[in-house]
Amino acid sequence: MLGLNAKDARLYIIVLVMLVFAPFFLNPFPEGSGLAQFNAGYPDMMQRLVIFGLFAVGFNILFGLTGYLSFGHAAFLGVGSYAGVWMFKLLTMNVIPALIVSTIAAGLFSLLIGYISLRRSGIYFSILTLAFAQMCYSLAYSVLTPITGGETGLQLALDDPRIIGVQQTAEGNIPVPHLFGLQMNANTTLELGAWSFTFSVGYYFAAVIFALAFYFTIRLFRSPFGLMLRAVKSNQSRMSYTGLNARPYTLAAFVISGMFAGLAGGLMVSMDPLAGAERMLWTASGEVVLMTILGGVGTLIGPILGAGVITYLEAIVSTINSTILHEWFGGLPDGLENFMVNILYPFVGKGWHLTLGLVFMVVVIFLPGGIVEGGRKIFGLFSRKQKEPGDVPPNAAAQPGPGE
């Protein structure tokens, strides 16, 4: 199907189904029940899931395939968001030009940074990208304030020119990003008994973009180009002995992943037209690295899972407060209740980063392959079939080698 082999086609269809029905299965608990806390089926959350999924999938094209660990990818996300907001300010509130310009701007920018950074490999490459990203962050925060809005961030204003389209709505408000008139924040709610499911235009638009990008990623992974990138990862010097220059390939991978990040940034501002410098901070780059690792580096589905888990945890764990904890353990004797609440409290709410750090450490220590590897191990326990050495699934080739 679509030039994919059976296994990839199955994976792609699963992802598509997940995207289409996300409003249902992310909302498993009825409204008003005690577990409604864990529902994630609201538009904001689903958009974040998809956008960070896109960002992580793009990052994986660089890190997963070539093994170059960039610590500055958030810069491209930031450039994409700024470019997107500028399109909204200058041209039109239609999201299509904004997305195109975000992607192109991030692409050009990553071409420049990649061209310089890729002269070095290993830890030097990581430090170079980190240095560039920090530089962009500092500049966006201070000197480039006319372009980036500095501390307050870049936001829309009533007096923006907006050459095509309206400057203000009839009520005198700032117009909302739209797709040929279909407003991004429009949504309908479906009431089914105690459940209510929200379908929003913004989410489905982001999902379509994501589906296209993911299809592109699968094709790229299976292409000769993808194979070349893996060759770079496994042994670059051997590759150069065969007379191949790895640089153009790694640079192309860098630019592609930068464009993915820019597209994610563009989508981000399409949902909420505000771009800030803190999006470019190096810890933000760390977060996408984390998503990719958590899911499984070099696998197709891994980054999506990782982005999903982390975005979900961030949204859910960070809203749990001591009242909710007391509710949960209300059935226990008083002393035990307070004990449990006190133990769990530092890990939730404002302390959710602690949970994040711990999850991250546990994954790197015990499960270097991430969730995908873990799933495969569990699956292997249950399936008795002894695998033939030649019978490796295509994904296995994408696993990070032990001596990378």
Added chain:
Amino acid sequence: MESIILQLLNGLDKGSAYALIALGLTLIFGTLGVVNFAHGALFMMGAFIAVTLNMLFGVSFEVEDPTRTDFLGNVMMVDTPYVVYWFGEDFGNWLIDWSVPISVLVAIPVMALIGVAMERGLIRFFYKRPHADQILVTFGLAIVLQEIIKAFYGANPIPTPAPEAFVGSFDVGQLLGFDPFAVMYPYWRLVYFFFAALIIGLVFAFLQFTTFGMVVRAGMADRETVGLLGIDIDKRFVTMFAIAAIVAGLAGVMYTPILSPNYHIGMDFLVLSFVVVVVGGMGSLPGAVAAGFLLGILQSFASMSWIIELIPGINQVVIYLVAIVILLTRPRGLMGRKGVMEE
């Protein structure tokens, strides 16, 4: 001329902090071959040891002070720190006043313990793993440590003063033969500089003049051969890690009066000190120290007002610019050897 000397002093000061952290990082790189992203967290923990001690000394209870009454004639209550009650007015207040320098004594064993615990508990499982894994796991650890600090101390910076004796400024200009009051510089910053110089000197002396140091230097040059000579490298790794942790911790302790510590001070310094290490050359101790001072001085000169007017924003990015230029022209850094961390 005066402003140049002032900037030079500023630079030396900033450079001292960079150099101390970078020194520890390089010790770990060079001997253990581990990229430690949690090193900034060690700096932060040092700073919070000083904060804790300062808070502990300040713990007080209320007593009646018969010499003071309010307008109704009632005897007023005053706070008396326990240390004052226990050790008497003079010594107690001296303890509170000198809490930051005293923290140095506390920080040495505590940081050594933390270092050993970190090495034995986590880092030693990562010697054979790829650098990316080391970066990631220590990055995770750094997040955990800083969140723990945040949970205990809150998110706001906690001011921790230097001893009374070091408040105020020293007339550096007069010492150098300028007019009085031309170049004034805070005492504590001078103390920090000399402290850093002392620590750096001690580390170098330790590596230069002890058998242990000789083995470590040999290990930095060629790990395998040293291992083949039958030397128990593992034991030395623990010691080296503890020393690196102590150096970072002490840098943090003494820095508290200069910059009130908050929970992300470690991350702030970490990125910069990595850049310093790379500029100095991975695995080169003199390189790390030299690059630390060099970048500190460059940064403070770049923040002079006429330079900012000339090239806006240069003060924010000069370190990264230098790092990029050096990495591209001298891939091994200023004093790096061939083959260290090159893949």
